[in-house]
Amino acid sequence: MIYVIGIGPGGKEYMTLEAIEAIKNSDVIVGYKTYINLIEDMISDKEVVQNGMRKEIDRCKMAVEIAKEGKDVAVVSSGDSGIYGMAGLILELVVKEDDDIKVKVVPGVTASIAAASVLGAPIMHDFCHISLSDLLTPWEVIEKRLRLAAEADFVVCLYNPRSKGRSEHLARAFEIMGEFKDGSTPVGIVKDAGREGEEKYICTFDTMNFEIVDMTTMVIVGNKSTFIDKDMMITPRGYTV
Template identity: 60%
Template sequence: MLYIVGIGPGSRDIMTQEAIRAIKQSEVIVGYKTYLKVIEDMLQGKETVSNGMRGEVERCQKAIKIAKKGKTVAMISSGDAGIYGMAGLILELVDKEDAEIEIKVIPGVTASIAAAAKLGAPLMNDFCHISLSDHMTPWKVIKSRIDAAAKADFVICLYNPRSSERPELLKEAMDIITKYKSDETVVGIGKDVARVNETEKVTTIKELNYEEINMTTIVLVGNKHTYIANDRMITPRGYEI
């Protein structure tokens, strides 16, 4: 059995019961070393396999190889395993290898949902997820998706918004967004959500401090109806009240 487990953004309080059971039932836990540290108290007596950033293919291949030997394996991802996680890669590799192993994807709380709960109710109407990481997707393609989402006035959840390698991409994204949205559009910032140094902030595109944002931040850009009330971000669903 190979479980592909979303462990949520960090806090055990918002890890699903199914994820906890899958980890407990697994003999081997495979994951990015930083994510293994998040659940290190659950790893006693278990074999662990880890590596660093950009080692995803090797990591998934190892998980499949171990599962093919008959062991119960949990491949962990932060957030939800099917949202920028390892679920897709595992399934692609298993299909390519024609491996005969049982697989179960265990959902988890993704960063946008965890941040939204802290910020108020920003995702009450149509929204989309866009990663600003251009390691897997060309920046030209990412820009076209940002343009389309902003033009359609979706609430936009920006993952991987700003790194030391590419600090300018978030500003470029906001420049595209403000072709269609006012610079007074409400923006929610969730940094290290459900972790020790968690911070939240509600601001606007115009007042956005890019230096506060890094790769552990989720940026939620509202639609034209999103507003601030009692320091909370609200996107109306459309009810008559």
């Protein structure tokens, strides 16, 4: 059995009981070392297979091999395993196998939800997720989605907003969305949501400071109704209060 587990943003308090149980039931834990560190105290008695960034395929192939030996293996992702996590890759590998390997996707709290809870209620209305990483997606596709999402007045949650190698993507994303997003649109920025050292900033589209954003940051751009009050970012659902 392979459990593909979303452990949530970081701390154990954000894990579901199902995720905790699935980790307990596993013989082997496979994951990116940063995520393994987050659950270190829960897995001291387990065999652990960890490796670095961009080694996802190796990691998932190892998990499949371990499962074929008859062991129960947990593949851990932060957030939800089905959102830019490992669930897809594991299933893509498993459907190619002749063996009947059982997979259970164990859902978790994804980064946008965790960041939203810190900011107030920014994703109360229709929203989208767009990853700004062009490692696996052509940049033209990302640009098109940004433009149409802004035109549709979605609240936009930006995953992988800015890394050292892609420091200009975020500014370019704002340039594109600026065709439809007003300068006064609220923007919420949360670094390390649900982890030690969590930081929160609320600003507007025009006063956005790209420099404070890195790969552990979630950026949420409001819609036409989003407002800021008492240091919270709120997107009304439409009730008359």
